[in-house]
Amino acid sequence: MTKDDRYGATDDDYGEYSAEAESEANAEDSESESSNTGENVETNGSTEPDALPFIFARRTVKADREAMPVYVQDTTAGKINDLERELSQQFDGDKVMALDVREALIRAGLENANDVQRVMKEWGYGRR
Structure with a gap:
């Protein structure tokens, strides 16, 4: 058993997805805010029901742990x-x-x- 097997590989490919998804989400947020009709929209992602799940939002498997x-x-x-x-x-x-x-x-x-x-x-x- 290798160290990666035991602790999780550091090449967590979900982190790469996160950067792309975050860029796309920020672009969508900007568009939706500009077309918003005065409603206050929270865009930090932490309390939104459609925020990215943990495995997609992290940079690496060891991040935020x-x-x-x-x-x-x-x-x-x-x-x-x-x-x-x-x-x-x-x-x-x-x-x-x-x-x-x-x-x-x-x-x-x-x-x-x-x-x-x-x-x-x-x-x-x-x-x-």
């Missing part, structure tokens, strides 16, 4: 690798980045704290 090393057991690493392969097949047209899968796992865990608590109990937490 904080490094947070995580050490996992061999069985966990194997399950993560299996999930990465499965998601790569499911999102066939997209280049699935390992960092995205791992952050999605963390976010899903945060949204399901009961599952995190269950696993920690299986590991022996709460037995003292």
Whole structure:
């Protein structure tokens, strides 16, 4: 397994799309603002429902992320690798980045704290 396999390649091709899409979006925003009939249009993209999704808006896979090393057991690493392969097949047209899968796992865990608590109990937490 290479470093790119483990952490996500730095050649995230979505970043290139972002620059092109941003230029086009800015041009469209300028046109729509000039043809606007006095309505106040927000153009920063952060609160607009049609703003670019994260994988398209970032410059690289590591952009806008904080490094947070995580050490996992061999069985966990194997399950993560299996999930990465499965998601790569499911999102066939997209280049699935390992960092995205791992952050999605963390976010899903945060949204399901009961599952995190269950696993920690299986590991022996709460037995003292």
